[in-house]
Amino acid sequence: MVEIKKILCCCGGGMGSSFMVQLNIQKYLKQTGREGIEVDHVSLGEISAQKFDLLVVGRDIVYNVREYPRIVELFRIMDMKELSEKLDRAFACQEDTYHIK
Numbered sequence: 001m002v003e004i005k006k007i008l009c010c011c012g013g014g015m016g017s018s019f020m021v022q023l024n025i026q027k028y029l030k031q032t033g034r035e036g037i038e039v040d041h042v043s044l045g046e047i048s049a050q051k052f053d054l055l056v057v058g059r060d061i062v063y064n065v066r067e068y069p070r071i072v073e074l075f076r077i078m079d080m081k082e083l084s085e086k087l088d089r090a091f092a093c094q095e096d097t098y099h100i101k
Contacts, residue, residue, distance in 0.1 A: 002070065002096050008052035009041040012061060017077050018042065021056055028084050034091070054090055056083075069097040 007025055011018035018041035025039045042050055044061055056072045057065055065071060070093075072086045086100045093100075 002053055004037060004053045004070075004091060006038045006040070006052045007054045007056060008047070008050055009039070009056045010044055010047050010061065010065065011041075011058060013043050017058060021058075021074070021077055021083070024078070024080055024083055025056065025087070027080070028087055066099075071099045073099065073101045075101075 009018040009021040009025065011021075022039050022041040029035075029037055029039070040050075040052075044064055047055075047065065054070045054072065055065060055068050056074065058074050058077045062071065062073045070090070072090055074082060074086070076082055089100050090098070
């Protein structure tokens with residue numbers, strides 16, 4: 001099982017939606033008392049140079065990142081309930097590879 005220490009949010013441009021998801025993940029981490037986890041955001045073009053344990057993306061670009069081992073796919077990127085439920089599942093996952101839809 002891979003311990004999640006860095007979460008990367010990714011969108012097409014790396015400025016708008018991925019930054020908003022980053023802020024929501026930071027809010028989730030604070031609410032759940034999870035500490036020592038870094039969260040960052042990038043564009044799709046910058047992702048290959050990054051090191052991360054979990055990738056969080058919208059469903060519009062999930063096809064482009066399917067080769068990465070641990071993915072959370074968001075259908076409604078601003079939906080805090082969906083994000084929280086899927087992050088709960090990711091933190092509880094015992095597998096090294098997963099795609100949470």
